[in-house]
Every structure is written in structure tokens, then in C-alpha cells.
Amino acid sequence: MVSIKRLISLFSVSWEQTLICLGSLVITLFILLVIRQLVKQRRPRGFPPGPTPLPIIGNILSLKCLAGEWINDEYCYFIIQIFSLDLGGVSTVILNGYDAIKECLYHQSEVFADRPSLPLFQKMTKMGGIVHPNMKVLTLFIPPHILLNLYISEECLFFLDAIDQHQGKPFNPKHLVTNAVSNITNLIIFGQRFTYDDSDFQHMIEIFSENVELAASGWAFLYNAFPWMEYVPFGKHQKLFRNANEVYDFLLQIIKRFSQDRVPQSPQHYIDAYLDEMEQSATDKATSFSQDNLIFSVGELIIAGTETTTNCLRWAMLYITLYPRIQEKVQMEIDCILNGRPSALEDKQGMPYVEAVLHEVLRLCNVVPLGIFRATSQDAVVRGYTIPKGTMVITNLYSVHFDEKYWSNPSIFWPERFLGCNGKFVRHEAFLPFSIGKRHCLGEQLARLEMFLFFTTLLQRFHLQFPEGFIPSLSPKLGMTLQPRPYSICAIRRQQ
Numbered sequence: 141m142v143s144i145k146r147l148i149s150l151f152s153v154s155w156e157q158t159l160i161c162l163g164s165l166v167i168t169l170f171i172l173l174v175i176r177q178l179v180k181q182r183r184p185r186g187f188p189p190g191p192t193p194l195p196i197i198g199n200i201l202s203l204k205c206l207a208g209e210w211i212n213d214e215y216c217y218f219i220i221q222i223f224s225l226d227l228g229g230v231s232t233v234i235l236n237g238y239d240a241i242k243e244c245l246y247h248q249s250e251v252f253a254d255r256p257s258l259p260l261f262q263k264m265t266k267m268g269g270i271v272h273p274n275m276k277v278l279t280l281f282i283p284p285h286i287l288l289n290l291y292i293s294e295e296c297l298f299f300l301d302a303i304d305q306h307q308g309k310p311f312n313p314k315h316l317v318t319n320a321v322s323n324i325t326n327l328i329i330f331g332q333r334f335t336y337d338d339s340d341f342q343h344m345i346e347i348f349s350e351n352v353e354l355a356a357s358g359w360a361f362l363y364n365a366f367p368w369m370e371y372v373p374f375g376k377h378q379k380l381f382r383n384a385n386e387v388y389d390f391l392l393q394i395i396k397r398f399s400q401d402r403v404p405q406s407p408q409h410y411i412d413a414y415l416d417e418m419e420q421s422a423t424d425k426a427t428s429f430s431q432d433n434l435i436f437s438v439g440e441l442i443i444a445g446t447e448t449t450t451n452c453l454r455w456a457m458l459y460i461t462l463y464p465r466i467q468e469k470v471q472m473e474i475d476c477i478l479n480g481r482p483s484a485l486e487d488k489q490g491m492p493y494v495e496a497v498l499h500e501v502l503r504l505c506n507v508v509p510l511g512i513f514r515a516t517s518q519d520a521v522v523r524g525y526t527i528p529k530g531t532m533v534i535t536n537l538y539s540v541h542f543d544e545k546y547w548s549n550p551s552i553f554w555p556e557r558f559l560g561c562n563g564k565f566v567r568h569e570a571f572l573p574f575s576i577g578k579r580h581c582l583g584e585q586l587a588r589l590e591m592f593l594f595f596t597t598l599l600q601r602f603h604l605q606f607p608e609g610f611i612p613s614l615s616p617k618l619g620m621t622l623q624p625r626p627y628s629i630c631a632i633r634r635q636q
Contacts, residue, residue, distance in 0.1 A: 188222045188523075188525045221236050232532045237545070239545075241536075245535065256513050256515040257515070260360055260364050263370070264380075298320065308632045308633070313457055317457075322442065324590060329442070330398045330411065332409075344387055350379075350383060391439055392435055453591060459497075459504075470493060474600050478596070483600065502573040503571060504551075505616070506573070515531065
């Protein structure tokens with residue numbers, strides 16, 4: 141009996157010591173990880189200054205300042221031309237104002253053309269997508285302007301007829317605008333448009349839009365800093381991953397559907413051409429053509445071809461409804477030039493006021509306020525500061541369009557700033573909604589054409605007004621893109 145009690149006593153002591161040792165080990169490891177993270181957060185010699193980072197998470201909470209929401213004494217950093225942020229151990233340089241961005245993206249275009257290697261991007265796309273050699277496949281199926289004009293003009297009729305069904309009663313235009321714009325990209329990718337009541341496609345577009353918002357959340361940046369967060373069962377990053385998996389499965393099925401009747405080497409759309417290239421390079425171990433990359437490419441094309449242009453048009457409709465006098469001037473110019481016929485690409489030159497309005501929408505709304513994230517391909521020197529190779533670089537395009545050196549009263553919606561004394565359209569140097577340099581937006585020309593044709597066709601047929609008593613909000617929803625908050629309008633048939 142005594143020996144048994146003594147054994148239990150020894151076991152208890154041993155167990156307590158084991159727990160103490162394990163606890164000490166966990167605390168020690170935690171302290172070492174914290175020290176390692178703090179060392180990572182130290183700015184390199186000659187690096188641009190910035191706000192003091194918080195331990196571990198750095199300046200992630202300061203990201204919303206880049207969209208003009210200043211936080212106390214941090215304001216001083218967000219009005220200088222170059223500074224740095226620590227995004228959970230990811231050293232990032234922010235370029236503010238037109239002069240600094242032009243110096244880097246235009247004069248040092250090659251140096252600032254890399255894509256940052258972020259864990260979130262790697263997980264979501266495996267670094268695939270349209271940036272790889274399959275870009276040449278896409279160029280085969282970008283129609284000439286004449287055919288694009290036809291695609292968009294035909295979609296405009298579906299768009300107007302769908303609006304007509306509301307018979308002047310209030311409706312939220314987001315759904316219809318998103319469908320109309322995405323169908324132009326769908327014609328290129330699939331060779332076919334989707335009807336506005338296709339619930340599966342609608343659901344996918346909603347998920348895409350949600351992920352664009354989630355990708356700019358604090359959780360996403362925390363994941364970039366701590367990839368092991370993938371195993372944390374809660375947080376917005378998990379919603380992001382669930383959405384991505386759902387979209388992946390949907391795109392896989394839709395790609396299979398549109399490739400069923402494929403004739404090899406006789407491509408009818410982007411998917412056919414990609415599969416041709418994939419088969420030809422099947423024996424090349426270094427090829428980037430694969431089924432996964434096809435799915436990621438299609439997803440990127442749909443997002444790029446839908447999200448930004450949709451939000452631009454929604455902002456344009458919001459502002460043109462908010463300012464009836466400007467809407468009246470736009471419609472007078474449209475009526476004068478078109479005289480009842482459909483709008484076309486060549487009409488842009490004859491509509492300087494319409495062009496001015498659309499440019500002012502792009503300037504003021506800053507749909508992609510931080511542009512495309514970049515990384516330095518080699519060590520760089522900017523304004524006397526040293527930026528090491530591989531540093532992530534964010535171009536604050538929002539700051540360009542509110543740079544008082546180039547824009548008077550930049551917070552005011554004033555299309556006339558794009559008109560000369562003779563009433564002709566005037567280009568502004570510090571107008572960069574599509575960025576500049578080697579990685580500027582590849583879809584710029586398509587986006588401009590879509591905006592012009594949808595906008596002029598809409599206002600040719602309808603007068604837009606808000607429902608009685610409705611007060612719209614001009615405060616955007618923050619994300620990778622800035623989209624207007626939901627609003628309703630009434631589209632009244634015009635008497636021409």
C-alpha cells in the first residue's frame with residue numbers, strides 16, 4: 141500500500157513538472173516569435189519613414205487612411221509623397237501624389253513592375269492567371285473596336301429593355317448594370333452572353349464582388365503576415381476561401397459546358413484557344429498552361445472586366461441623378477449629336493461634355509484607389525530613400541486625384557475642369573484612374589468604350605431621378621474597389 145501511494149505521489153509530481161515544462165516551453169516559443177516579428181518590423185537603413193507600427197499587426201489598422209479617412213496625428217504621413225507602412229511584418233512603401241507616382245511608375249517602370257509574392261494571392265490563384273504567357277491567348281480574342289462597338293450596342297438594348305420593365309418605378313440598378321457589363325467579357329471568354337435572370341451566374345458575380353471587398357480587409361493582410369492563420373477556423377479570410385472554392389467549382393463546370401463542342405485548332409472563344417495551347421504544350425514541363433490556370437484566368441478576366449466598369453457606371457448614374465442640371469446638359473449634347481440614332485465609338489469626339497462628365501466621375505470616385513499592388517524587381521532609390529528589392533509598393537491613386545497642385549477644389553464634382561475655353565475636351569496630366577507604366581490596366585480601352593456607350597444610350601432614352609424623399613449617400617464602401625452604397629433611382633422615358 142505504501143509503495144502504491146509513493147508511486148502515485150511521484151507520478152503527480154512528475155505530471156506537474158511536465159505541465160510546468162510544457163508551459164515554459166510554450167511561453168518561450170511565443171516570446172521568440174514576438175521577438176522575431178518585432179525584428180521583421182524594423183525598417184531597413186534608408187527606408188522611408190512612417191507611422192509607428194503596433195506590435196505584431198503593424199499599421200494594418202491605418203490602411204483606411206489611404207482612402208482619405210485620416211486618423212489623428214497620422215495625417216502628416218498621408219500627405220507626404222513617400223512613406224512606409226508595416227502590414228504585419230510586410231514592409232510596404234506608399235507613393236502619394238502625381239509627382240512621386242510618375243517618378244516611379246513612368247521613369248522607373250521596369251523597377252516597379254513586379255507582382256508581390258503574397259500568401260493570399262498564392263493561395264487564391266497559385267500565382268497563375270492572366271499575367272502568365274497565356275496573355276497571348278487573350279489577345280487573339282479581343283475583338284477590334286468595330287466589333288466591340290457592336291457587342292456593346294447590342295447589350296445596351298437588352299439593358300434598356302430591362303430598365304423599361306420597371307416602368308419608371310424605383311429600382312436598384314446594381315443588378316442590371318453588373319449583368320450588362322459582365323456580358324461583354326462573357327462574349328469574349330465564352331462566346332455567349334448570360335440572361336439577366338440566370339441565378340447561378342448572378343450568384344457567382346455576387347461572390348466575386350464580396351471577395352473584392354474581403355481581400356482588402358484587415359483579416360486578409362493578417363493572413364499575408366501569418367499564413368498559419370489558414371488553420372484559424374474563424375475570420376473573414378475563411379469566408380474568402382469558401383467563396384473562392386465555390387467560384388472555382390462553378391467555373392470548372394461552366395468551362396466544361398462551353399468546351400463540349402470544341403473543335404481542336406478551330407477556336408470560337410478564349411476557352412477554346414486556351415485548350416488548344418494547353419494541348420500543344422502538354423509535353424513542356426515548364427508550361428504555365430493547365431486546367432487550374434485556365435480557371436484562375438477566367439476568374440480574373442470576369443472580375444477585371446466587370447467589377448471596375450460596373451462601379452464606374454453606378455457612380456456615373458448616381459452623380460448624374462444628383463445633379464439634374466448636368467444631366468440636362470448631357471442629354472442636350474446627346475440629342476444634338478445623335479439625332480435619335482444609336483451611339484457609336486466615333487461619336488466620342490463630338491461629345492466633349494459627356495467625356496468631361498465621365499472623366500470627372502473617374503477622378504472623383506477613384507474606383508481602384510490603390511491601383512494594382514506592385515513590388516520592386518531590384519533595389520531602387522526614390523526621393524533619397526532606399527527601397528530594397530522585393531518590397532511591396534502601393535500607389536495611392538486617390539491622392540493623385542485630390543492633389544491640389546494639379547486640381548482646384550478637388551472634392552467638388554465639376555466636369556467643366558476637363559473643358560477648355562472653347563468648350564473642347566482637355567486632357568489632364570494628373571489623371572490616372574487606370575494607373576501608368578508597365579502594369580497599367582490592360583482593359584482601359586474596353587472600359588472607356590463601355591462607359592461611353594452604356595452612359596449615352598441610357599441617357600438618350602431615360603431621365604433619371606431619385607424616388608421622392610430619398611437622400612443618396614456619397615460615402616463609398618471600402619474594399620479593393622470603391623463602390624457606391626446601394627441606392628434606388630427612377631428611370632422615366634424621355635419624350636424626344
